Amino acid sequence: MHYQDYCQLVAGWQQLLGRFTDSLRRQVEAIVAANTEELASHFYATMLEDPHASLFLSNEQVKQRLHPSMQRWLTSLFAVGNTAGEALESLIRQQEQIGQVHARVDIPVNLVLSGARHLKQRLYEFFAEQLVDPALGGQAAIYASDNIDMAMEIMSHAYSLANDRNARTEEAYRLFSLTQNLGSERERQRAALLDWENNLMFAVAAAQDTEALPRLGASEFGLWYHHKAMHAFEGVQEVRAISETIARIDQSLLPAIAGEDRQQAMARLTEIREGTRSIHLLLNGLLERAAGLEAGRDALTKLLNRKFLPVVLNRELEMSRAAGKTFALLMVDIDHFKRINDTHGHEAGDQVLQQMAALLDRNTRGGDYLFRLGGEEFLIVVVDTDAERARLFAERLRRQVEAEDFLVAADTLIEVTVSLGLALHHGHPDYQRLMRSADEALYQAKHGGRNRLVIATP
Structure with missing residues (x-):
């Protein structure tokens, strides 16, 4: 979103808040703070009644994260201190991120709006019971409803943009997969x-x-x-x-x-x-x-680039849910790559990248996906696997690279090693979490001595 758009949203939200007294808003803030756990449970129970949502929300990781994240969202939404422009801009960015996550895990926007409607109804009940001045119940309900509606509007806009972008990428990948040659x-x-x-x-x-x-x-x-x-x-x-x-x-x-x-x-x-x-x-x-x-391929290595990564991972998540099979992400990073460039030149570095891509391609199965993420970092989507088979595959790959001689000039061979971070999909519907787990495992491998495999803890 452009800065000007943020300014307009901040001004609009400030105008909305300005219609209500600080005294009323503080009473609503106190009621929300006292009942966040009950409100989160109510929202979660409502969402689980929908069979489509239950595919995502019944996952144990989601259960563990939903309540605290929902409580934080409610607290920040009704915090009286969030009236200032900078605080509101941060709140707007939060709604955008939530909308993008909903699009990524394919939770329909109408389902979220339905959950918000039930949330508001539960809030109205609390107002009737807990407001210091019951005569303010109507004003409190309007304030809560408008505030939640504002958040939903921003979420829905972000969801729509992300969904359109995902659809275009899906379409491009469909064409790309058919017409590679x-x-x-x-x-x-x-x-x-x-x-x-x-x-x-x-x-x-x-x-x-x-x-x-x-x-x-x-x-x-x-x-x-x-x-x-x-x-x-x-x-x-x-x-x-x-x-x-x-x-x-x-x-x-x-x-x-x-x-x-x-x-x-x-x-x-x-x-x-x-x-x-x-x-x-x-x-x-x-x-x-x-x-x-061809823009979907890395120009140097001819591997897939990041463009189609969301499409591939969303498909694997869908297949995993449907067939009960799992997959893994393996991050591969060439050790001391800067040293290769500094010692032998950037052309030699390019040759190492090309040979590494060829080696990885030779050692992956036809159903696996191989990406160059950028620089000296690669990603393998290891399909239809389990923890032990993925570990054995990654170790075998590490040893294969270690045993290979890399040609950097007509008469110069060098040894190259890689660090690897492995993360197994455990059912969470957001592939970004799996990417972060693999990336963190890779970071540990790099800082733990290199030329090693680290497996992410579930």
């Missing part, structure tokens, strides 16, 4: 389309019955298009045009050939040829559009 994909489908054309010409020349003529939609190209390309490029203009052309060829032009004389049949075949030529052009445009997705 655009040149070969283009040639393969061009050949499949030409093969169908040749088969059609042969069938027409052999005077086959109309029903026996090969349909484009059932050809190898048609199967690739319908089962992969349509899904990957959903909503793109070229897709609609290709779909319409295939339908026209299969449903109109091919059936018409049998009932016409040779001259008319040849005219239909010419239309079909024009249709396939049009598909060729549209397909080229489609795949060229996807060429920009």
Whole structure:
């Protein structure tokens, strides 16, 4: 959010607070402070009634963290001392962060709003029972409702922005995963389309019955298009045009050939040829559009970069919930990399990074994901594993690097080691927590002597 937006929100919140006396706000603050545990329990119980929310909130780590974090949120929201601009700006940032977390773990915003509504109702009950002056109950209810609504508005905005960003990244990854080798994909489908054309010409020349003529939609190209390309490029203009052309060829032009004389049949075949030529052009445009997705790869190592990390981790979380399987994150950092650059030059450093990427790639499975996070740091998403298998994999990788000779010049080989931080997913729905655990384990490995593996404590 821009600074100007923060200023407007601060001014709006201050205006809201200014409608109520300090005396009323202090009474509400005291009631909230005295009942934060009960309010948090009520909010939590309400959320758990929803089957979608229970997938996330029944996790033990969430249970342990929800009550204290909810109590802190309530306390800060109604603290009279939060009227100043700087304090309010901090409060606004807090609501934004909460909204971003909700988007990351995929808790629907309507569910949060429902929880807030039940929270307000419980607050009204406390006001009726505990206000020093019961006549202020209506004013207290309006103040509490407006204050919570303001927080929900900021949360919802942050949620919407984060959700849109996640959706765009998901879409980009879907295209990227399909078209990692655009040149070969283009040639393969061009050949499949030409093969169908040749088969059609042969069938027409052999005077086959109309029903026996090969349909484009059932050809190898048609199967690739319908089962992969349509899904990957959903909503793109070229897709609609290709779909319409295939339908026209299969449903109109091919059936018409049998009932016409040779001259008319040849005219239909010419239309079909024009249709396939049009598909060729549209397909080229489609795949060229996807060429920009190389931005999802690190230019030096050709590994995935951070761009698609949220998509991959959210998918693994989803699969873990659905199948009951778990995964691990393994942070890998090259030891003393600055020394390599200083001693042998930055070109040598680049060579070490490329060789390290190749070594990691050779030693990971087809289902694992390998990222370069930046600098000399890599991340491996180790899928379908458990604590012991992940540990053995990481140790084997460490020893493999230690045993490898790295070429930094035509006649110069050096030894390289890595430090590793391993964290196993234990059910928490926010992948950022798992990232932090792996990062902290890596930090301990680096500061504990390097060339070692540290496993994060659950």
